[in-house]
Amino acid sequence: MDEMTLEAYERGQLFFDSGDFITAAQILEGVVEAAPDTVAPRLLLARSYYHSAQLQRAESALRGVIDRAPTEAYAHLMLGRTLQRLSRRDEARPFLKMAAAMSGDPDYELMAMLA
Structure with missing residues (x-):
């Protein structure tokens, strides 16, 4: 840069x-x-x-982050939350679970369980 x-x-x-x-x-x-x-x-x-x-722009930008950095747990969490806000809960669930698995953060795990 x-x-x-x-x-x-x-x-x-x-x-x-x-x-x-x-x-x-x-x-x-x-x-x-x-x-x-x-x-x-x-x-x-x-x-x-x-x-x-x-939210549509957020989704697109987050998918771009995940394409470039697939191990970015926070991007998975954000994409899951974005999809939830777009009322696309079934699509959100795998991203939230991935964020929880990658981060080990109990808050992420809770969000994944509630999805």
Whole structure:
């Protein structure tokens, strides 16, 4: 990631941290375009979409993260939660179970059991 892209990522992180998820997403879209194989901006973009209720975009971004980093447990959790919010519980269940298995986090396991 070049210096300008890194600065844009950090700016997107600041907007995300302040709760301005739409502006964060707008900034991070450019970062992902400039560094398409870098997972961190893609995951933060997905989180921005999720928190701003842009759920189809969140789903697409999370699938992109999982394609690039299949062992990213948090991406599996987020995709499962996104699919739940889209009322696609049957599709969500395997992602939640995978997140629980990969992370060993009891909270992830609870979410998988409740799916």
